[in-house]
Amino acid sequence: MARRPIIAGNWKMNMTPSEAEGLIKALIPLVADAACDVVICPPFVDLPLAVTLTQGTNIAIGAQNVHWAEKGAFTGEISATMLKSLGVQYAIVGHSERRQYFGETDETVNKRACAALQAGITPIICVGESLAQREAGETENIVSNQTEAALAGIGAEEVKTLVIAYEPIWAIGTGKTATKEQANETIGCIRATIEHMFCRDTAQAVRIQYGGSMNPGNAAALMAMPEIDGGLIGGASLKAEDFAKVVKY
Numbered sequence: 001m002a003r004r005p006i007i008a009g010n011w012k013m014n015m016t017p018s019e020a021e022g023l024i025k026a027l028i029p030l031v032a033d034a035a036c037d038v039v040i041c042p043p044f045v046d047l048p049l050a051v052t053l054t055q056g057t058n059i060a061i062g063a064q065n066v067h068w069a070e071k072g073a074f075t076g077e078i079s080a081t082m083l084k085s086l087g088v089q090y091a092i093v094g095h096s097e098r099r100q101y102f103g104e105t106d107e108t109v110n111k112r113a114c115a116a117l118q119a120g121i122t123p124i125i126c127v128g129e130s131l132a133q134r135e136a137g138e139t140e141n142i143v144s145n146q147t148e149a150a151l152a153g154i155g156a157e158e159v160k161t162l163v164i165a166y167e168p169i170w171a172i173g174t175g176k177t178a179t180k181e182q183a184n185e186t187i188g189c190i191r192a193t194i195e196h197m198f199c200r201d202t203a204q205a206v207r208i209q210y211g212g213s214m215n216p217g218n219a220a221a222l223m224a225m226p227e228i229d230g231g232l233i234g235g236a237s238l239k240a241e242d243f244a245k246v247v248k249y
């Protein structure tokens with residue numbers, strides 16, 4: 001089964017609304033003929049503008065997080081309903097920076113993913129091992145446990161629609177990319193976990209990205225690997241030309 005590639009830019013905590021406007025306007029013509037799904041995930045304050053500017057283009061907008069409750073006393077959080085009402089189509093869930101700095105756990109990742117799906121937003125669920133875990137030979141165990149926990153209670157049909165990003169923590173923002181073989185192998189292990197939890201059809205349908213220092217120089221080689229269906233791009237998504245080159249790997 002052919003899976004449509006999906007390249008997403010994770011802007012992290014970068015770009016004021018006026019900077020975002022410039023970047024999005026520069027990006028629109030550069031990716032207009034892309035052969036894959038294109039998503040950008042700006043900070044919350046840029047989302048209304050991003051949705052407006054990309055209307056009628058092939059760029060979809062994602063948030064960088066989403067809360068599990070519909071509304072209520074959760075100071076500082078944003079609900080899936082709020083994002084949906086704005087026209088946001090994707091939400092990154094469980095990025096390693098959130099797990100590391102903001103107490104995100106496998107359980108909260110699962111709750112956020114479920115809430116996103118319920119509101120009609122596609123979660124991009126991040127999993128990945130630390131350097132110590134890789135060196136200890138625990139990579140497969142870690143990513144497969146994270147995947148199982150993140151997908152708990154979600155039906156097979158919904159799992160088919162969501163996106164998983166395999167991001168080895170040691171490769172994020174470090175300039176150190178996983179080799180294409182390492183990325184392919186670990187993504188294969190994530191897919192095997194999904195097959196074990198659900199069925200082969202589900203595992204073959206779900207799109208799994210690689211993330212971690214992916215850039216114009218290494219995108220083509222990574223994307224040529226059979227298990228890799230896309231990329232979650234941090235640093236290289238902040239320059240229109242670079243991100244467009246990754247999109248058109």
Ligand code: PGA
Pocket residue numbers: 010167171172173174175211212213214232233234235236
């Ligand atoms: P990077 O970030 O491309 O800057 O390594 C990727 C990510 O954290 O999603």
